[in-house]
Amino acid sequence: MPSFDIVSKVDMQEIDNAVNQALKEIGQRYDFKGTHNEISLEKEAIVLLGADDYKLQAVIDVLKGKLVRRGVSPKCLDYGSKEPASGGAVRQKIAIVQGISKDKGKDIVKSIKESKLKVQAQIMDDQVRVTAKKIDDLQEVIQLLKVQDLGIELQFVNMRS
Numbered sequence: 001m002p003s004f005d006i007v008s009k010v011d012m013q014e015i016d017n018a019v020n021q022a023l024k025e026i027g028q029r030y031d032f033k034g035t036h037n038e039i040s041l042e043k044e045a046i047v048l049l050g051a052d053d054y055k056l057q058a059v060i061d062v063l064k065g066k067l068v069r070r071g072v073s074p075k076c077l078d079y080g081s082k083e084p085a086s087g088g089a090v091r092q093k094i095a096i097v098q099g100i101s102k103d104k105g106k107d108i109v110k111s112i113k114e115s116k117l118k119v120q121a122q123i124m125d126d127q128v129r130v131t132a133k134k135i136d137d138l139q140e141v142i143q144l145l146k147v148q149d150l151g152i153e154l155q156f157v158n159m160r161s
Contacts, residue, residue: 001131001132001133002131002132002133002134002135002138002159002160002161003129003130003131003132003138003158003159003160004129004130004138004142004156004157004158004159004160005124005127005128005129005130005156005157005158006100006108006127006128006129006130006145006154006155006156007099007100007126007127007154007155007156007157008076008097008098008099008100008104008126008152008153008154008155009098009099009155010072010076010096010097010098010153011071011072012096014067014070014071014072015041015046015067015070015072015096016041017070018063018066018067018069018070018072019039019040019041019046019063019066021066021070022039022059022062022063022065022066023038023039025062025066026039026059026062029062031058032055032058035051035055036049036051036087036089037049037050037051037055037056037059039059039063044095044096044098045093045094045095045096046063046077046093046094046096047091047092047093047094048060048063048091048092048093048094049085049089049090049091050089050090050091050092051088051089051090052088052089052090053082053090055090056082056090056092060092060094064077073153075097075151075152075153076096076097076098076152076153077094077095077096077097078094078095078096078097079092079094080092080093080094080095097152098126099125099126099127100123100126100127100128100152100154101126102123104150104151104152105123105127105128106123107150108121108128108145108150108154109121109122109123109128111144111145111148111150112130112141112144112145115140115141115144117132117137117140117141117144118132118133118134118137119131119132119137119138119141120132121141135161138159142156
C-alpha cells in the first residue's frame with residue numbers, strides 16, 4: 001500500500017553555517033562597531049545578545065537572512081521573550097523546532113480528512129504517516145498541505161509504492 005511520512009526536520013549543520021556567517025557579518029558591519037553583540041548556537045537553541053533592542057533586532061534580521069540563504073525556513077524558529085543582560089544589553093533565546101507536535105499533527109490529520117480524499121493519516125511520534133490505495137491520492141495530499149500555512153515547515157519523505 002503506498003504511503004509517505006510528513007516530518008518537520010531542520011539541518012543543524014546549515015543552522016551552524018548560518019550562525020557563523022551571521023557572526024562574520026556582524027563583526028564587519030559599521031553599525032555594530034564598538035558594541036557587544038553575540039550569536040551562540042546551543043544544542044536546540046540559538047542565543048542572541050544585542051547591545052540594545054535596536055541592535056538585537058538587527059542581529060535577528062542578519063541571522064534570518066543567512067538562514068533563508070542556506071535553505072532553512074524561519075518557521076523552524078520559536079522566539080522566546082527578550083530579557084535584560086549585563087551592561088544594558090538584551091538577550092533573546094530562539095528555540096529550534098524539530099518534529100511535529102501533537103497539536104500540529106492533529107491539525108494536519110484534520111485538514112487531510114476535510115479534503116475528502118481516500119487516504120488514511122495517523123500520528124506517529126513526531127511525524128504523520130499517510131497511506132492510500134493510489135499514489136495519485138498521496139500526491140494530492142502533498143499539494144493540499146503545501147498550499148496551507150500550518151506555521152511549521154513540512155517535508156514529505158519515505159514515499160513508498
